[in-house]
Each structure stands twice: as C-alpha cells, then as structure tokens.
Amino acid sequence: MNTSILTPPELDDETAAKLNDFLYELLEAFESHYCYQILRHHRNLRTQRMLNAPSPFEDDEELPF
Numbered sequence: 001m002n003t004s005i006l007t008p009p010e011l012d013d014e015t016a017a018k019l020n021d022f023l024y025e026l027l028e029a030f031e032s033h034y035c036y037q038i039l040r041h042h043r044n045l046r047t048q049r050m051l052n053a054p055s056p057f058e059d060d061e062e063l064p065f
Contacts, residue, residue, distance in 0.1 A: 011019065031038065
C-alpha cells in the first residue's frame with residue numbers, strides 16, 4: 001500500500017462541494033454493497049483480540065477465591 005500523502009489540487013468552492021458530495025455518495029454505495037463483509041471482518045478482529053487477550057489470572061499461582 002502506498003503510504004505517501006496525497007495533496008489535493010486547489011479547487012474552486014463549487015468544485016470542492018461537488019467533489020465532496022460525490023465522495024460521500026461513493027462511500028455510501030461502497031458501504032451498502034460491502035456492508036456484511038465489513039461487519040464480518042470487524043467481528044473477526046474483535047473475536048481474535050478477545051482470544052489473544054491475556055487472562056488476568058494467567059501468571060497468578062493462586063486464584064483470588
């Protein structure tokens with residue numbers, strides 16, 4: 001993935017507003033189309049973090065009860 005910073009060109013007010021509207025519409029269409037895949041990916045990430053989280057009693061020799 002390219003990590004360089006994108007510097008947008010100078011735009012007049014109307015063009016900037018139209019581009020902004022287009023990008024929001026594009027994002028909405030993208031999210032609508034890939035909604036379940038995005039949700040599934042985030043759910044898998046949460047599950048993986050939970051499985052990899054250390055137990056608070058992992059290093060204790062005795063349980064507190």
